[in-house]
Amino acid sequence: MTGSRKKYYTSMISCFTFITLAGCASAEPEIPVAVRIANATPAASVTARGETVPVGTSNADAADDPAIWRNAADPAQSLIVGTDKKAGLYVYGLDGKTRDFLDAGRVNNVDLKDGVTINGSAGILVVASDRNDLAQAKLALFRLDPATAKLTALGKVDGGAGEAYGVCMGRDDAGLYAFIVLKDGTINQIALDASGAAPxxxxxxxxxxxxxxxxxxxxxxxxxxxxxxEDVGLWRFDARAIGATTPIRIAAADGKNIVADAEGVAIAPMGEKDGYVVLSSQGDNAYVLYRLSDDSYVGRFRVVDGAIGGSEETDGIELMLGDFGPNYPGGLFIAQDGHNAAAAQNFKLVAWDDVVRALGLPR
Structure with a gap:
């Protein structure tokens, strides 16, 4: 169930609980998706070129967030790590087939970095936001073996008091960091070290x-x-550990460019400072681009039905530029599909070149 629907049904439950006492003026009917789409800024259409096998948790809000590892030596053999937030982590090939599953419990979002020192040698570090304890957030750390596509659990580190929700990783001259986003809007920056026997x-x-x-x-x-x-819009912060903590708002959830909920975030870097930040506009099944250099609005697109189904009610997204083989020569965009027809939720794979053409972006 998406964030907006959860809020609506929670409100309705409260209404029914107290209706005999006071009625329910606060509960408002959910605006139909067709109306939200009609009121939103127009969006270009693209179709997916691939999709993953559905997650194993059926009939539930389960698939959530993907991460991409690019195999520079053989791009078509790149890997995708995706969360089933009620069960654990999947590893998929670009053909969408499951290469591995690790029972990690309730892991919500995921990110990864290559070239990280893990137990004394360079490797691929995968970090997931662990919400098995709703009162105490954790980061669950894993090593991804690119040869076998297997995940190995390394351990957990403290993420702060509260419910773990989002996670992303950053690296600078000072070291490697994970940013864990707690459900209440708190963002803790965590310096990570996986070089020893335990992270x-x-x-x-x-x-x-x-x-x-x-x-x-x-x-x-x-x-x-x-x-x-989610209900407000897109923000940016200084990611340096010594940087300012004041947020700068890029765009509001205005029902036009961003239709709440504002969900997954991904980056397409171009040149030294330019490129795009991409946001899931979950409320109208769209994705919106803003320019990194000046925060300006660029355009919107949707992943619609084609030979492969489209994506709706998207939570997590990921994007990486570069060669990913013949189907994705200019980059790979991945969107969680919150309504995968009769099957359980999965992830849709889109060629970034198709987005570039649809929006008329410079190459």
Whole structure:
């Protein structure tokens, strides 16, 4: 169930509980998706070129967030890590088939970094926001073996008091960081060290948004952190541990460019400082682009039905530019599909070149 629907049904339950006492003026009918789409800024259409096998948790809000590892030596053999937030982590090939599943319990969002020192050698570090304890957030750390596509659990580190929700990773000259977004809008920056026998983490600073937040992404070139506050819009912070903690709002959830909920966040870096930040406009099944250099609005697109079904009610997204083989030569965009027809939820794979053409973006 999406965030907006959860809020609606929670309101309705409260209404029915207290209706005999006071009626229910606060509960408002949910605006139909067709109306939200009609009121929103027009969006270009693209179709997916691939999709993953549905997650194993059926008939539930389960699939959530993807991360991408690009195989530079053989791009078509790149891997996708995706969360089933009620069960654990999947590893998929670009053919969408499951390569591995690790029972990690309730892991919500996921990110990864290559070239990280893990137990004394360079490897791929996967970090997931662990919400198995709703009162105490954790980061669950894993090693991804690119040869076998297997995940190995490394351990957990403290993420702060509260419910774990979003996570993204950033790296600078000072080290490797994970940003864990708690459900109440708190963002804790955690310095990570996986070089020893067990990983360690230390909260180096905290930031705050006013309400429920989740999706995030870091631009390592400019040291900027982008965070989606679901009912409010898209923000950015200084991602440096010594940086300011005051957020700068890029765009509001105005029902036009961003139709709440604002959910997944991804980055397409181009050149030294330019490119795009992409946001899931969940309320109207769209994705919106803003320019990284000046925060200006660029355009919107939807993933619609084609040979493969489209994506709706998207939570997590991910995007990586570069060669991913013949189907995705210019980059790979992945969107969680919150309504995968009769099957359980999954992830849709889109060629970034198709988005570039649909929006008329410069190459």
């Amino acid at each position: 360690t983490g230390r909260i180096v600073r905290s930031m705050k948004l006013g309400t429920q937040s989740e999706g995030c992404a870091v631009d390592d070139r400019t040291h900027r952190l982008y965070v989606a506050e």
